[in-house]
Structures are given as structure tokens and as C-alpha cells.
Amino acid sequence: DGGITQSPKYLFRKEGQNVTLSCEQNLNHDAMYWYRQDPGQGLRLIYYSQIVNDFQKGDIAEGYSVSREKKESFPLTVTSAQKNPTAFYLCASSFTTESNTEAFFGQGTRLTVV
Amino acid sequence: GDSVTQMEGPVTLSEEAFLTINCTYTATGYPSLFWYVQYPGEGLQLLLKATKADDKGSNKGFEATYRKETTSFHLEKGSVQVSDSAVYFCALRVNNDMRFGAGTRLTVKP
Numbered sequence: 001d002g003g004i005t006q007s008p009k010y011l012f013r014k015e016g017q018n019v020t021l022s023c024e025q026n027l028n029h030d031a032m033y034w035y036r037q038d039p040g041q042g043l044r045l046i047y048y049s050q051i052v053n054d055f056q057k058g059d060i061a062e063g064y065s066v067s068r069e070k071k072e073s074f075p076l077t078v079t080s081a082q083k084n085p086t087a088f089y090l091c092a093s094s095f096t097t098e099s100n101t102e103a104f105f106g107q108g109t110r111l112t113v114v
Numbered sequence: 115g116d117s118v119t120q121m122e123g124p125v126t127l128s129e130e131a132f133l134t135i136n137c138t139y140t141a142t143g144y145p146s147l148f149w150y151v152q153y154p155g156e157g158l159q160l161l162l163k164a165t166k167a168d169d170k171g172s173n174k175g176f177e178a179t180y181r182k183e184t185t186s187f188h189l190e191k192g193s194v195q196v197s198d199s200a201v202y203f204c205a206l207r208v209n210n211d212m213r214f215g216a217g218t219r220l221t222v223k224p
Contacts, residue, residue, distance in 0.1 A: 031210050042216035050210055090157055096210060100146040100165035103212055105157035
């Protein structure tokens with residue numbers, strides 16, 4: 001079955017550590033996105049990528065980094081520079097050239113700083 | 115910039131009540147509009163969509179009509195069930211820019 005997979009589902013980070021969240025899709029989508037969800041604030045865009053080896057900052061990119069070395073993969077690193085990283089992180093993907101199509105979401109990773 | 119505004123929750127209804135969740139948008143281009151649903155601890159699932167003015171999206175008894183004149187895409191259901199309890203997000207897409215509303219939490223009581 002085609003889909004988008006995020007791992008791990010739960011992640012704990014000590015202060016000062018970098019952590020990487022995985023996102024893989026087998027839908028042959030060109031575009032991939034990372035969103036952060038906090039209670040009552042909806043989804044905020046962190047980074048997005050429309051093509052391999054290219055990505056753009058979203059609204060809240062500070063303290064995060066990404067790479068897009070393969071079409072199927074778009075990992076997100078939460079760095080120690082991110083002062084309030086505890087949140088629910090959602091990865092999504094979509095076709096690039098068909099703007100009337102929806103984005104597909106993974107099941108999310110809940111990151112907690114301990 | 116492009117944005118979506120949806121009614122604040124939480125919304126609490128009794129089973130079989132009528133549901134409306136308001137959504138309005140601001141967009142510089144011609145957006146496609148979506149409603150997503152999120153169950154606890156999960157990602158977002160597409161509920162319905164509409165890609166041009168006057169289109170009506172529908173799924174599982176939910177409906178929404180793309181109203182360009184009022185820049186709205188309100189979600190409605192005639193008779194809600196306990197299983198409809200979730201958070202609902204209105205969203206728009208213009209090219210590869212996807213924007214989401216803040217979400218509306220719906221609780222349906224038996």
C-alpha cells in the first residue's frame with residue numbers, strides 16, 4: 001500500500017541534543033512538507049521541498065534543518081537551537097504539478113524534551 | 115499572504131444534532147479548498163475537497179461548498195454521531211503553498 005511513514009511515533013530529547021525525525025513516502029510525490037502542531041495553534045509550516053536537493057523555509061524554520069537527498073525521504077532535524085521543541089510534528093507529501101490535489105499526512109511524531 | 119480562519123472551538127453537540135463549522139479564506143490566487151479531520155494521536159486525513167468556485171465536496175455525510183463571493187468553505191453535517199468527535203481543519207492550497215486553519219475540536223455526546 002502507498003503511504004507516508006513517520007518514525008518514531010514518540011521521541012524524547014534531552015536539552016542540548018539534536019534529534020532527527022524520519023519521513024518516508026512511496027506515493028511518488030515530488031513535494032514534501034514538515035509541520036509543527038501545538039495545542040490551539042493549528043499547523044505551522046517548518047520547511048517544504050518541491051524537488052530533490054532543494055527546500056525552502058516555512059514560517060518557523062529557526063532551530064530546524066532538513067535534507068532532501070532522495071525523492072522518498074525528507075528527514076527533519078530539531079537542533080539544540082530550537083528553544084521550545086516539545087510538540088507534535090507532522091510530515092506530508094503531495095504532487096507538485098497538480099495544485100488541486102490534497103496532501104497526504106503521516107501519523108506524526110510526538111517530541112518531548114526531558 | 116494566504117490564510118485560513120475557522121471558527122474557534124470547542125464545539126459540543128448532542129448526537130443527531132446539525133453541525134456547522136465556519137471557514138473563510140484569503141488568497142491571492144485561485145485556491146483549492148480542503149477539510150481534514152484528525153483523531154487523537156494521529157495525522158490528518160482528507161475529509162473532502164473542492165477545487166473551483168461553486169463546487170461542493172462531500173464525504174461521510176459531511177458537505178462544504180466553495181463560495182468565492184464570500185470566500186467561505188463552511189463544513190456541515192445534518193446529523194452528527196459520537197464517532198465524528200475529532201478536530202477538523204480547513205485548508206487551502208495555491209500552487210505548492212498549503213495553509214491550515216487553527217482547527218475546531220468537535221465533541222459529540224450520546
